[in-house]
Every structure is written in structure tokens, then in C-alpha cells.
Amino acid sequence: MYELDAFLTHAINSLAGNNAAIDFLMIWVSAIGVPLMVLAVAGQWWRQGDRDHTRHVLVATGLSFLLGLAVNQLILLLVHRIRPYDAGVSYLLIAPSADPSFPSDHATATFAIAAAFLMHGMRRLGIWFFAAALLVTVSRVYIGTHYVSDVLGGALTGIIAAIAVRAFYLEGTRFDRLITRIL
Template sequence: MNYHLFALVNGWAGSHDPIDDLFEWAATWLIFVMAALTVVPGRVLIRPGARTVPLRVGASLVLALGIGQAVGRLAHEPRPFQTHVVHQLIPHAADASMPSDHATVAFALAVAVWVFLSRPWGIALTVLATVIGFARVWTGVHYPGDIAAGALIGAAAVTLIVTGERLARRVRESRRASSP
């Protein structure tokens, strides 16, 4: 099914040059726009004294990339262009396909902004992350499952950060309550 979804999306690639150009740009450069859109509203929306937001977003990114690297080593799936005839529109190394690093970072940023900073900005970034994921499939460098895995890893990393914060808060409260 993963290949069939890939073939459905990638099968349209190479037919319409302006659309290909748009998705080539999105697959390569939109991640940098997302990063800028994370920083700019963050500077505006973070209240004075709320310095933990950038740390939480950064921790989410680092954790997501670490999990993604571990998954990539455990499930070394070849890229579509290594095993099939595809419309590969952008160059890419023949390394592990699963999970997509672009999708992992994009969805980790989107979910982290949604949870730690601003729901509307998080929704907007989730739309951009989805476009990046679609573009990575369109350009022939990832399967849809690679994108889904990156999205899940990005969301899981943010969830782990939130869970860790809650656990740390409970431990601190428990220690305060037991102190004389």
C-alpha cells in the first residue's frame, strides 16, 4: 500500500513543470520558511520571563531527530528511487528513507509551537509540514509511510517533553510536601 500511494502521488510528477517547480521548492526550502515562522511569532508571542518556550521547542527537535536517527538505523528502508523507477525531481543521497528527516523536523516544530506557544500558529505550521511531506513524496525521495513516521515521531517527541515536564513537576511537589 505504501508503494501504491507513492506511485499515485509521484506518478503525476514530471508532467507539469510549474507544479514540479513548486513542489521541488517546497521539498527543499519550505522547511527553512517554517523555521523562520517559528522564530518570528515566538519572539512576538513569548511573554517576558517565559524563556522555557524556546528550550521546549529545541528539546522537542533534538529528541525527535534522535528518535528518527534510531528508527532509521533499525528500519533501514531504501528510498523509492533505489528500488523503483520513479520521477525523481530533486537529488538525494541513497541513505535510509524511513523516517523522513524533513517530516520529523517539520512536524516536531509544528506540534511544539501548537503546544508550547500558539494553537493558530501551530495549525498553520502543521499545514506547511503537510505540504513538505507531500512534496517529498511528489519529488520521489520518500514514501508516504516515511512522512507518516516522521509526523508521528515529531508529535511523540513533543509529548515526551510535556510528559517529562509533568513528571518533574510532580516530583518537585512531592519533595516539597514531604519536607518539614
Template sequence: MNVNEQLFLAINNLSLLNIGILNVFCVFVTLYSPYLYAILLVVTYLLNHKNQALNAFYIALIGLFVNYTIGLFYYHPRPFVEGLGNLLIQHAENSSFPSNHATLAFAVSFGFWYSKEKLLSIASFVFALITGFTRVFVGVHFPFDIIGSFFVAIVALVLFNAFRAYFEVLSRFLIKLQVKIFKSVGLKV
């Protein structure tokens, strides 16, 4: 048994303790974290932190595109496909590396590093760590999948910074478009 499998079992076996609130919390986070991040981005945007929300969105999109590209060339079975651990949710038997949920979480948190709201940046990073932990806890990812996602999010951040000028042009266009749409339907901008 390799280190990745040993770490997986150490974390996933915590679910066998049947601590109800912990199991429910981990299942909730693992299932709904993408929606929570989407809500966070929308709320951040609407609270007039438009550029921070858009930057985080772009970094997340880049990260998920990198994940997709990796998936075209590399397959790694999920723990339950290998007969390991305790599975708390149903999941497709697609590649486990890297985790889309964790990549999204880390990428959004990196996007908030540009924010003046440091508490938001720190809180979103802590929630990204929690999201990664829950993916292992519920039995759908190995720890190295989560670590890989962290590095994919860093790559996404680097790519974003390399093309930042283009993203700034896109952001200005999208913000102007949003203002125009809101005004046309009588909403306050």
C-alpha cells in the same frame, strides 16, 4: 506492488504532469522547509513567544534523535533506490524511514499547540502536511515514511511532556542567558 508503493506512484506521478508552478513549489518546499521552520522558530522567539519557540525546538530535537536511533537499527531504501518514480532532486541513498523533514515539520507544529496563537498552530500543521506531501512528490520518500514521521513526532511530544519540568528549567536558563547577552551588547530585550 504494495500499498506504500502504489500510494507513492499515485502522488509522485503528479510530477509527470509537468505543471511548472506545482513542480517548482514542491521542490522549493522539500529543499527549504527546514530553513523556513528555523526562521519561524527564531521569529516566534523574538516576538516574545520564547517558551513556545523553545518547546517546539525541543520537540523537534527529540524527534530527530528518535529518527537517528531508528536509522541505527532499521534501513528502508528510498523509492529511487528501488527504481520507482520520478526523482526531481538529488538525494543521498540513505534510509527513507522516517523522514527527517516531515518529523521536523510535525514536531514543530506540535510544539506550537502550546501557543495561544491557534492560527500559528494550525498553519504550521498544514505546512507540515504540505512538507510531507512534497517529499513524496519529488520522489525521495514513500507515504509511509511521512506517516511514520507523524508518529515519531507524537512520540517526541510525549517524551517532551514526560520531561517537561527539566525543559522548563533549561528554557528559563536559556532565556536569562539570552537577556544577559543582549544587554551586554546594548540590544533591547
């Protein structure tokens, strides 16, 4: 299985270094993709329409994001996978990271956002966030900092976190009304 992972990682990363504009774009997406998605989520707080539902989705999204990243920290205690550039699989376009490779926090964060929107019925925004999540995760492999399985594992963590939040943070409860009526 490692051979397939290394092959796919190398295939995506081998595109790096051939076009300065695409390299710049992928580095930029990798660096600023998550903060831009978080700002896009936060900006929805004042959205018109079904304000209570929208705010519930935004809180659920934030909880999914945080839960996914917390689970990643637990995984990192058990899994110490070296980065693909340290294994000679990829060419690194950015500064090296001291953290283990698996799972990708970027993939977890972006897929938690997309999954939360999709699961709570905000399909149009969810599809845009899903497209952005795909771009961010591909950029992480392209720039050489993650294996394909790292971003797949991170995406799965983010989706599972969104499922857990959807199951336990229910719309219309007293706690939900308290949180969604702030501001």
C-alpha cells in the same frame, strides 16, 4: 501493506513531471520548507505579549525538533529501507540521497514544530505550522524521495518527541526561567 504504501506513493509521485511550475514549487518546498519553518519559529523570540510563555514554547519546540531527529538517527541504525526511486516506485525530481528512506527527517522536523505549538496552546501559529508540515511532507513524496509511510513515520516521531518534551520540560521551573530570560 507494502503494496498499499507503494500504490499511494506512486499515485502522489505520478503527478510529478506533468507541470513544470508545480514541480518547481514542490522541489522548492521540499528544499526550503524546514529552514523557513525554523526561521519562523526563531522569529517568535521577540514577539510581544506573554513573552515568558512564548519563549517556553519556542524552547520546547527546539527540544522537540532535536529529540525527534535524534530518535530518527536511532531508527536508522535498525531500519535500512531503500528509497522508492531505487525500488522503481517513484520518479525522482532531485538528486538521490545516500540515506535510508525511513523515517523522513523533513516530516519529523516539521511535525515536531507544529505539534509543539499546538500542545502548548499557540493554536493559530500551530495550525499554520501544521499546514506547512503537511505541504513539506507531501512534497517529499511528490518529488519521489520518500514513501508515504516514511513521512507518516517521521510525522509520528515528531509528534511523539513533542509529547515527550511537553511531559518533561515544564513551564515556570527554574531551568525554564533561566532559558527563557536569555536575551
